[in-house]
Amino acid sequence: MVRGKTNTISLPLFICSPFCHAPILLLPGQAFAPLTDPSASHMRILALPALAGAGVARRRLALFWRRAGRRGVVGGMGLLEQCEAAFGSPDLYRVLGVRREASPEEIRRGYHRASLRVHPDRAEPDAKEEATRRFQILSKAYAVLSDAEQRAVYDEQGTVDEEGEALRGERDWQEYWRLLFKKITVKDIEDFENKYKDSEEELADIKAAYMDFEGDMDRIMESVLCVNYTDEPRIRNIIEKAIAAGEVPSYKGFVKESKQKMMARKRRAEKEAREAEKTKDELGLCGEDDLKALIQSRNKDRKKEMDDFLAQLEAKYVNNAKKGGKKTAAKKGKK
Incomplete structure (x- = not known):
């Protein structure tokens, strides 16, 4: 060619x-x-x-x-091309999930939020390489937008200086992340989760995810922060209220989701819980009795909520099926 x-x-x-x-x-x-x-x-x-x-x-x-x-890079691809390939958009602001007019602090928060989703330390072993690649690209995007001169050039010309200090190839991006953000403690996790859950920010994130993924609960649950699959009844309730209020459209993928798909999420949740137990040593949770007890307590509560939710669905569909079967039998008897 x-x-x-x-x-x-x-x-x-x-x-x-x-x-x-x-x-x-x-x-x-x-x-x-x-x-x-x-x-x-x-x-x-x-x-x-x-x-x-x-x-x-x-x-x-x-x-x-x-x-x-x-x-660490794709051949000789530039940063914008890498963003397009990894995140579906060459727009650095969109990759970080912030407005073009965002303040430096908003950009920093956007990077922190986005990086939590792709950080290699949070990835499954077989997905670590892909997570590392995406994390590196995300960090480069932040490095450009956090530099006043680089950001000005990008805003005006739509280009980035690939040879600049911000994008130097030998930088350890995970170490860079650790310098930016302090080590997270158990109290930090609890405080953030308590502040975020049921907040206006979480409600906005859930609605945005619902719109972005057109009601696909698998992808919604993956994208919202501080959520696991056992949170589904709460998340689903929030979306149903938003639909009833006319704040979001009613997507078929949400309102007519099959019980099989819901059960698959429950199985994944149980599998993830088992894997988390195996890897708690790697995450530095050994000896953290209070954290362990907290996690176990919350998981039991959430598992009960999920079981109750699925039991209601089962009762609804199984009972309807039985009623339908009785009517059919009665009609056959009359014949």
């Missing part, structure tokens, strides 16, 4: 590149015009015969991302 030229393919191909989150299927006769020179280090295009299957293409693309994560 030559830069600037349009290429027409003669056989079905799966095209993968750093800019794709999934392989793209091109059919014979379709034109393909690469945006940049594929021979460049930052645009590595992998073409696979369609007969190889989408699964093979996805695995190849996943392998590319894992290798890129180990390098």
Whole structure:
């Protein structure tokens, strides 16, 4: 392929590149015009015969991302391209979840909130590399916006200085994070959770997540802070009230979610609880009897809420099914 030229393919191909989150299927006769020179280090295009299957293409693309994560950058991709690939947007403000007019303190808080979702220390072992890559990109975005001169250039020109001090390649971004934010104590966790839960901020976050994910409870529960799957009855109640008040639309994915999907969330919650127990030593919770007792107590309460919630659903659907069965039997008897 030559830069600037349009290429027409003669056989079905799966095209993968750093800019794709999934392989793209091109059919014979379709034109393909690469945006940049594929021979460049930052645009590595992998073409696979369609007969190889989408699964093979996805695995190849996943392998590319894992290798890129180990390098800390994706080939020669710039920061904005990395943000697009990792977070779906090249806008640094959007990546941090803040307004373009945000104050330095708002940007700092936005970085802290966003980093808690992707911090490698919070990731499962098999997801650590991907979390590290996303954490590095997020930290670079903050480094640019927290520097007055870099931010001014970005706001005016939409570019960043890739060679600048803020983005120097050898920086330890996890150490940088620890310098910015003090070590979190048990009291910090309790204070933040108590202040955040049922606050206007949490309500706004829940509504925003509901709108962003069009009622998909799996993704809503993953994105809201201080929430695990056993909080579902409370979160669902908040959303139902917002729908009734006309504050958010009624999405089919929410109002008609299947019981099977809800049960899958419960199973994941139980699995996560078991894994958390195994990794408490790594998190420095050994000897923290008060914290352990607090977590166990809250988990029991939340588990009971979740069990009650699912029991109500079961009673509703099972009883309806039984009533329907009796009516059918009665009709057959009359015949």
